[in-house]
Amino acid sequence: MSWHKIYGLSLRHIYLIRNSFPRILDLIYWPSVQVFLWGFISEFFTINSSYYNNTIGVILTAAILYDFLFRSSISYNMMFLEEIWSRNFSNLFIAPIKISEIIAALTMTAIFRTLIGLVPAVLVAIPLFGVSIFKLGIPLIFLLIALYIFGISLGLLVTAGLLRFGPSFENIAWASLFFLAPLGCIYYPIEILPSALQVVAKGLPLVHIFEEMRNILINQTVNSLEIFKSILISFIYFVFGVIIFYGAYYGAKIKGTLINIGE
């Protein structure tokens, strides 16, 4: 892999953000709205729920972590969609750049986009609601890694669909995370799900991430095995996403969609 080329492709997206104030505002706006909304809900539950009454901000922390996942995945999809919308697709794919370099560039730039939106929201939550995700301590880093890998994996699967089926797959890009959210047990323990769905949910890293987040905040203990599991499962999804992406690329070459995808 050439870092020079990865940097070149990342630069395209960094310039795009840097050139447009409304784009930056848009990146910051939605995570901040989420923090306000879930901040007030969190306060309400803290006062009125026996489950949450000992730990202020479990829901808000969950909302922030889920938004991190959501933003990283959407950032990935958005950058790919930008190439389609700008009709730049063929230029990109006739440049001497490997698929692995495209994946690496999108992965690196997605974190940049995600943090632009999320850092202000995380900082706003501290004085406004007295909630800091940093209370999760060192495990926070590993939980974020697991969330990011899974977010990127979902991004890869959706972009593979865009590559194979064209812009008509765009709606799936927006719907993908909402589909997984109920099974992710973001705001409630896994026991709430019917037993059959619990089996399915355990195959997602989200359950392990959010169960562990609640465990740390409510029980003040850290279960390293759960964190390890969440990273491992996320990584398996990532490998699966890469394989599907390569398959979609070769499929698109056979179908001829690389040359007319924006049309």
Place this chain on the structure above:
Amino acid sequence: MDIKVKNLSKKFNNFLAVDNINFTLEKNKTLGLLGSNGCGKTTSIGMMLGLITPTSGEVLINNKNINNANRNELLSRMNFASPYIELPKKLTVRQNLEVYGRLYGVNDLKNRISEISTDLNLNNFLNKNTGELSSGQKNRVSLAKSLINKPNVLFLDEPTASLDPDIGDFVREYIEVYKSKNQITILLASHNMREVERLCDTVIMMKEGQIVDRGTCKDLVDRHGRDNLEDTFLKIVRSENELA
């Protein structure tokens, strides 16, 4: 670099877009690819660029198959310009050239951008967003992007489509001068017959996915008993089942 196209076919479902075409484009020559809309020109170019996998046959560039592991090595010495493919509109011209310069691994990129911007008169709008440019300006930027890596093989798809005669002439003249000063093999797809006569050493006429005639412009005009290439083109595309 030369290009050899051998028994190349492409079938999309039941539609045969390119039907067993064969030709050789010699090093430093310009070949015109002509034919009516939908005759298989774009699909052929797509296969030559490695964007479309052929159903059968092969494209050899300097005797290396574009669809094999050599693709990136070959692509670094090739490039493509088409008015139907755009550069990111929200990036300035300079930013777009910088991004593509990096993707093509261009050395001394700053000087290369400065050089090509001067040659193609881009300096007045280098810091303007690409989406804000006129068609003529966009066209020159697209040409600049296609030459950023000083390619040995250049694919041009209707390089002067939708340009006014003045800018069209500027682009044609630039290509002529660039070719005279550089080692470059060009494949030009165009519907402008005067442009083809001016720029191409040989031409290939395609119809319904097949090559139906080939030769120099003069050969074709003489063979079909017409006065110019445009009349020859019309005769060929309107005739039935004429094969080379």
